[in-house]
Amino acid sequence: MQMQMESLGSAGGRPEAVFEVFWNRFDHNLERQSAASAVIEAVLDCDPVDRVLFLETILDQIRAGWPSSYNIDLIQEASYWADISTRQERKAYLWACWQRLPAADQSAFLRRVQGRAAA
Numbered sequence: 001m002q003m004q005m006e007s008l009g010s011a012g013g014r015p016e017a018v019f020e021v022f023w024n025r026f027d028h029n030l031e032r033q034s035a036a037s038a039v040i041e042a043v044l045d046c047d048p049v050d051r052v053l054f055l056e057t058i059l060d061q062i063r064a065g066w067p068s069s070y071n072i073d074l075i076q077e078a079s080y081w082a083d084i085s086t087r088q089e090r091k092a093y094l095w096a097c098w099q100r101l102p103a104a105d106q107s108a109f110l111r112r113v114q115g116r117a118a119a
Contacts, residue, residue, distance in 0.1 A: 063089055 046054050064085035067077065082090055098106065 059086060059088075067093070 043051055043054060064081060067081040085093075101109070
């Protein structure tokens with residue numbers, strides 16, 4: 001399950017609304033809620049100047065890293081990696097891959113994506 005930062009940010013700046021959206025991801029699992037609460041408390045206890053660095057350090061340690069080959073179908077490999085990667089990783093790899101696609105492949109990709117959006 002992916003948390004969209006846009007959906008968290010759309011709570012009108014009200015922290016309680018942001019956390020309500022966040023907690024909805026946990027399906028009433030008390031252990032997960034407790035662990036998440038501990039992380040949130042740790043972040044909020046940090047000096048505001050250090051919070052972003054603290055979170056970036058954590059994300060850097062738990063991100064998916066390089067896409068790995070498991071000798072399965074390429075689409076399955078890519079889908080698996082996308083499931084475990086961070087939003088920043090997906091955007092970075094998407095941009096790097098896009099830049100290396102020939103113009104004809106870029107056009108074909110856009111037609112496919114735009115066709116799905118219209119459907």
